[in-house]
Amino acid sequence: MNIENKLLVCDFDGVLIDSELIGCRIWSDMLDGVGAPVSVEAMLNDYTGKSGPQICAQIEKDFGYKLPDGFLDTVNERVETLFETQLKAMPRALETLSGLNLAKCIASGSRPERLFQCLRVTKLDALFNQSNVFSSHEVKRGKPAPDVFLYAAEKTGFRPSDCIVLEDSVAGVQAGLAAGMTVLGFTGGSHCTPFRIESLKKAGVCLLFDDFAALPDVLSRLPDVTGSPSSAMRK
Numbered sequence: 001m002n003i004e005n006k007l008l009v010c011d012f013d014g015v016l017i018d019s020e021l022i023g024c025r026i027w028s029d030m031l032d033g034v035g036a037p038v039s040v041e042a043m044l045n046d047y048t049g050k051s052g053p054q055i056c057a058q059i060e061k062d063f064g065y066k067l068p069d070g071f072l073d074t075v076n077e078r079v080e081t082l083f084e085t086q087l088k089a090m091p092r093a094l095e096t097l098s099g100l101n102l103a104k105c106i107a108s109g110s111r112p113e114r115l116f117q118c119l120r121v122t123k124l125d126a127l128f129n130q131s132n133v134f135s136s137h138e139v140k141r142g143k144p145a146p147d148v149f150l151y152a153a154e155k156t157g158f159r160p161s162d163c164i165v166l167e168d169s170v171a172g173v174q175a176g177l178a179a180g181m182t183v184l185g186f187t188g189g190s191h192c193t194p195f196r197i198e199s200l201k202k203a204g205v206c207l208l209f210d211d212f213a214a215l216p217d218v219l220s221r222l223p224d225v226t227g228s229p230s231s232a233m234r235k
Contacts (some may be wrong), residue, residue, distance in 0.1 A: 008102055009164065009165045011107065015186045028040045034068055088122065089124055107148045108136065165179075165183045167184070168189060170203045174203060
């Protein structure tokens with residue numbers, strides 16, 4: 001695929017920043033504290049890729065819990081406090097993205113306040129700012145609905161068929177494909193397990209990669225048909 005005049009649409013948590021384990025451990029600990037135990041593994045496998053309100057609603061539906069008022073606010077506060085000292089960008093993400101000659105943006109389920117905090121802490125704000133950072137909190141539906149991806153494409157002036165999505169969650173892959181975009185699966189985060197890799201394959205990613213240094217090569221091997229799986233899929 002010729003990537004000139006394409007838009008690289010990056011999910012944030014678990015793709016550009018290695019945040020999922022930090023967040024899921026806090027969610028699991030907080031849920032246990034209110035008598036609604038959900039393991040870290042279950043948080044990683046079943047709830048990542050969605051916004052905080054979506055996660056709360058899904059947990060209440062799945063387990064019959066009624067989470068207390070203010071629960072999500074407390075989770076967010078604890079996560080953001082730890083992010084200030086523990087959060088890291090994915091290895092080689094900044095260097096690789098800086099060297100790619102194509103437009104870039106973020107389309108995430110995280111709140112805008114958290115997005116800009118994390119960009120500052122990880123120094124990824126050298127590449128991303130208010131003009132190219134989009135949150136599902138700005139649209140009607142979060143992932144797996146395609147809304148935030150379509151919103152990002154509209155705001156940046158690209159057709160969905162000219163967008164290449166980087167995702168690490170099944171919900172995100174489903175959203176990208178529903179938007180009519182090519183979707184790559186990133187598996188280099190500390191939260192990625194063989195189960196997640198297989199789940200991304202089954203969800204329909206075009207290619208998998210686990211190191212940002214490999215991204216230029218992966219982009220060069222993309223098929224020309226948007227969204228269609230490739231026989232070149234690899235771990």
